Amino acid sequence: MTMGGDYSTYLLDIEGTVCPISFVKDTLFPYFTKQVSQLVLQQDSGDSPISEILSQFYIEDKQQLQAHILELVANDVKDPILKQLQGYVWAQGYEAGQIKAPVYADAIDFIKRKDRVFIYSSGSVKAQKLLFGYVLDPNVATHDSLNLNAYIDGYFDINTSGKKTDAQSYASILRDIGVGAGEVLFLSDNLLELDAAAAVGMATGLAVRPGNAHVPDAQKYQIYKTFEDL
Ligand SMILES: CSCCC(=O)C(=O)COP(=O)(O)O
Numbered sequence: 485m486t487m488g489g490d491y492s493t494y495l496l497d498i499e500g501t502v503c504p505i506s507f508v509k510d511t512l513f514p515y516f517t518k519q520v521s522q523l524v525l526q527q528d529s530g531d532s533p534i535s536e537i538l539s540q541f542y543i544e545d546k547q548q549l550q551a552h553i554l555e556l557v558a559n560d561v562k563d564p565i566l567k568q569l570q571g572y573v574w575a576q577g578y579e580a581g582q583i584k585a586p587v588y589a590d591a592i593d594f595i596k597r598k599d600r601v602f603i604y605s606s607g608s609v610k611a612q613k614l615l616f617g618y619v620l621d622p623n624v625a626t627h628d629s630l631n632l633n634a635y636i637d638g639y640f641d642i643n644t645s646g647k648k649t650d651a652q653s654y655a656s657i658l659r660d661i662g663v664g665a666g667e668v669l670f671l672s673d674n675l676l677e678l679d680a681a682a683a684v685g686m687a688t689g690l691a692v693r694p695g696n697a698h699v700p701d702a703q704k705y706q707i708y709k710t711f712e713d714l
């Protein structure tokens with residue numbers, strides 16, 4: 485088989501696959517946690533989307549609510565309500581020019597070059613569109629950013645499709661995309677996600693990027709250090 489195989493459709497994870505884990509852990513999560521106190525204080529101030537999302541935690545006490553959210557972030561819990569909330573908070577940072585996503589240059593090229601590219605991340609669809617809407621341009625020494633959304637054919641998250649470690653989630657995505665499993669290559673840094681996708685017949689590739697966690701059984705998977713050859 486060639487490095488790239490023969491796929492009509494590509495499904496991409498985000499963190500550790502198209503951008504460094506450090507961007508999420510050292511930029512996105514700290515930006516969010518800095519805003520949490522303010523967010524919680526504003527909870528009664530109206531029917532904004534953020535207040536509506538916060539109410540879904542069903543925690544009345546503001547200190548308890550704040551502690552609960554901080555604990556979810558500290559433990560990187562893929563909680564659907566937290567993920568919705570993060571999207572709204574990060575929007576402020578992206579729109580103010582404070583956050584730009586360091587998507588790998590080969591991933592930018594890949595997304596532009598391939599006809600059918602879909603994204604599946606634990607980050608909400610809103611957060612995904614922001615990330616790809618404000619990409620740090622690797623080729624230009626300016627403060628400009630790239631918008632890759634026009635090159636992406638669809639977005640899936642844990643609200644639309646379920647947990648990334650469940651095979652059923654990939655079956656649901658296949659139904660939504662309307663292709664057979666054998667036509668799809670799913671790329672991720674997480675073996676549990678790759679195994680879940682493989683269980684429904686998708687081809688899988690392990691993204692090995694700088695800063696990713698060591699993968700003990702990496703040799704069992706097709707490894708991609710870059711998407712240049714895909
Ligand atoms: C959409 S960017 C935010 C990333 C995030 O919140 C996250 O949990 C990363 O999950 P992934 O499935 O992309 O590894």
Ligand SMILES: [Mg+2]
Nearest residue numbers: 497499500673
């Ligand atoms: Mg990942």
